[in-house]
Amino acid sequence: MIRRKWAVLLLVGILLLTATGCGPKEPEAPAADKTADVIVVGGGGAGLAAAVSAAENGASVILVEKASNLGGNTLVSGGVMNAVDPERQKNVSMNDALLNELKSLLERDESEFGDFAPAFRTLKEQITEYLEGDTSVLFDSVELHMIHTYLGGTRTDLQGNTISPEYDLIEVLCNNALGAIEWLEGYGQEFSDEIGTVLGALWPRTHSTGGGRAYIDTLSGVAEDLGVEILLETAGKELITEDGRVVGVKAAQADGTELILRANNGVVLATGGFGENPEMRAQYNTYWPEMPLTMPSTNIPTANGDGITMAQQVGADLVGMGFIQLMPSSDPETGVLFNGLWGSAETQVFINKQGKRFVNEYAERDVLAKAALEQEDGLFFIICDAQIAGDRNLDHLIEAEDVIKADTLEELAEKIGVPVETFVAEIEKYNSYVDAQHDPDFGKSNFGNYKITTGPFYATPRSPSVHHTMGGLKIDTQARVISTEGQPIAGLYAAGEVGGGIHAGNRLGGNAITDILVFGRIAGESAAQKK
Ligand SMILES: Cc1cc2nc3c(=O)[nH]c(=O)nc-3n(C[C@H](O)[C@H](O)[C@H](O)COP(=O)(O)OP(=O)(O)OC[C@H]3O[C@@H](n4cnc5c(N)ncnc54)[C@H](O)[C@@H]3O)c2cc1C
Known part of the structure; x- marks a missing residue:
């Protein structure tokens, strides 16, 4: 109501100004x-x-x-x-x-x-x-x-x-x-x-x-x-x-x-x-x-x-x-971020559908997202073990198949559909890079001292989605x-x-x-x- 009254007054004002030849003026701010x-x-x-x-x-x-x-x-x-x-x-x-x-x-x-x-x-x-x-x-x-x-x-x-x-x-x-x-x-x-x-x-x-x-x-x-x-x-x-x-x-x-x-x-x-x-x-x-x-x-x-x-x-x-920033590790269907399992960046290991690593996981997000988009279906898995899971209750994530759990690395590979031997060899190789504190494949620049060794093991499927402008x-x-x-x-x-x-x-x-x-x-x- 107040607004409508103001609009009428403003119109009358403009008409008066024009009629008296004062020319256009910036309208006054409304009350x-x-x-x-x-x-x-x-x-x-x-x-x-x-x-x-x-x-x-x-x-x-x-x-x-x-x-x-x-x-x-x-x-x-x-x-x-x-x-x-x-x-x-x-x-x-x-x-x-x-x-x-x-x-x-x-x-x-x-x-x-x-x-x-x-x-x-x-x-x-x-x-x-x-x-x-x-x-x-x-x-x-x-x-x-x-x-x-x-x-x-x-x-x-x-x-x-x-x-x-x-x-x-x-x-x-x-x-x-x-x-x-x-x-x-x-x-x-x-x-x-x-x-x-x-x-x-x-x-x-x-x-x-x-x-x-x-x-x-x-x-x-x-x-x-x-x-x-x-x-x-x-x-x-x-x-x-x-x-x-x-x-x-x-x-x-x-x-x-x-x-x-x-x-x-x-x-x-x-x-x-x-x-x-x-x-x-x-x-x-x-x-x-x-x-x-x-x-x-x-x-x-x-x-x-x-x-x-x-x-x-x-x-x-x-x-x-x-x-525009793409978050590399989002839910492949919904883009949701937190329905998965992983630790601090130095502990993360990304595996593609061929069971291979494909990037320095400690790199910038655009580097990770670009590398992920180049993988088959733009999809990869974050792999981790019981040390990362700790005493967290993951039942709801496992039930929803947001996280896949297995007692052995071989079983995990089968469950996520990647070649078993390649996957197991890749994790063993990664663990050896942690011992050497050197990653000749992708130049990962921080590993902490975390190796994937202790079952049960976990995989979270991930894909890039829009995150930050x-x-x-x-x-x-x-x-x-x-x-x-x-x-x-x-x-x-x-x-x-x-x-x-x-x-x-x-x-x-x-x-x-x-x-x-x-x-x-x-x-x-x-x-x-x-x-
Ligand atoms: C899932 C997720 C996880 C993230 N995790 C992290 C993290 O851990 N660390 C980190 O550094 N960054 C993280 N980010 C990024 C970070 O959270 C955001 O960049 C930051 O919170 C933005 O804060 P903001 O106050 O600018 O905007 P927002 O927090 O988005 O607030 C903007 C508000 O403005 C309101 N609004 C919009 N238009 C209007 C309007 N016309 N009139 C009135 N209100 C309006 C919105 O409703 C909203 O409430 C994350 C982002 C997401 C989405």
Whole structure:
């Protein structure tokens, strides 16, 4: 009703102005149904981090979430995240394979590292010093995390465009990763003391907290305590601008009611990626030879790219849109991620339908996905044994045939339909590579000390599916959205998967949760302070 009245008044106003010869003027922003200092659009990890951070900075906050619950992809994620963390990492032993990788970095020239040359120079000094001392404990540093993010993210697409992570953003990401963990710990969230390597993370610096739900529980609890108003089933539709500044959001509730939300200080877009928007994937993809509309994804249904579209309408620049991450190890039918059995990346062994390994399982996700797509039916099995299963109850997975279990390797080969002798010989060969800490076939760069020896044995069938959209809104280190003219758009901020430029061509496993927390916090603070 209020909206209709406003529309009539606006029309009369325009007619009067035209009649008096004043010429066209930017329409005034509509009267607000609700006002707060900061409006956050999207209630996943980045949006909640931004809302809490804005409230910590003294702002009143309204958060709108399109779904009927908070959480987004963050809620369904594994929740593991990368951070350099000397305290926890001191419990991780160094091994020969990782040591060799460090040494091989010393042989590279800084000219290979583009904008990241200063970080690489510092890293070389750190590695040299480390090699002169005690090498029994794992080496890590913020610079190594930055260099891994650079190497993992620098990619060239099918049209010959090369993209790299943006140095300034990565410096912020890696320097603030541990701080993000400590921030959540301050609110009572617990992180395990064990460090692993999630698939495609490239180094043991992955922390776990018992799943993505932990972030949502913590942050939504704190948001409530700090007085953040949360509107569920309310979708951001359009940004409202006034004199070139973003001053609010038009939103729609599930029953179609329109809502005008006015922001005194700023609007934060945190609507996630476009993994569940097949048309948008097909429109932008420049990395994969094929991106069928029917390709399954690991994502929730509301990952539709709304924030990207909304910001484009007010002149936002986009970066890296063609680069979409396929998760190599998803359910072949549904794309679901967690209905299988495997351990940290160094323990994973991939076997194809011919009973053979086909890739360095410790490599980046795009390397793994490309290799998997080249296998018969794009299908492979993750093989592991009782040491990985531990005391987990797998009955439901085995019953559903998501996981295949057998007492011997021979029986497992028969059950999954691969040539028995080839398979058994391949596992024995792999075990010998673990002993030698050297993989002459595929150059696996970390094995831990895990060999497949102890029955029962398990196989999980896997195929690549759409997982993460690396491209999105161009932002700066203050999470301000940058226009196509290269300037910050006043009043507009973004964080999380809606943004681009951080993960560039291929995201390291475990870097997305770090991203949403680090840049979610920054976006909230920037918006509260009208930066
Ligand atoms: C199955 C799975 C497992 C993963 N595991 C990991 C992991 O272990 N570690 C890691 O680093 N990364 C992982 N990722 C990636 C990571 O979880 C995501 O990149 C990250 O959580 C995205 O956070 P976000 O806040 O940007 O978006 P989301 O968490 O997706 O939140 C966006 C929210 O915005 C809402 N929204 C969308 N449009 C609108 C609109 N118009 N108006 C209002 N609200 C809107 C959505 O409903 C959603 O709630 C995983 C992803 C998936 C799918």
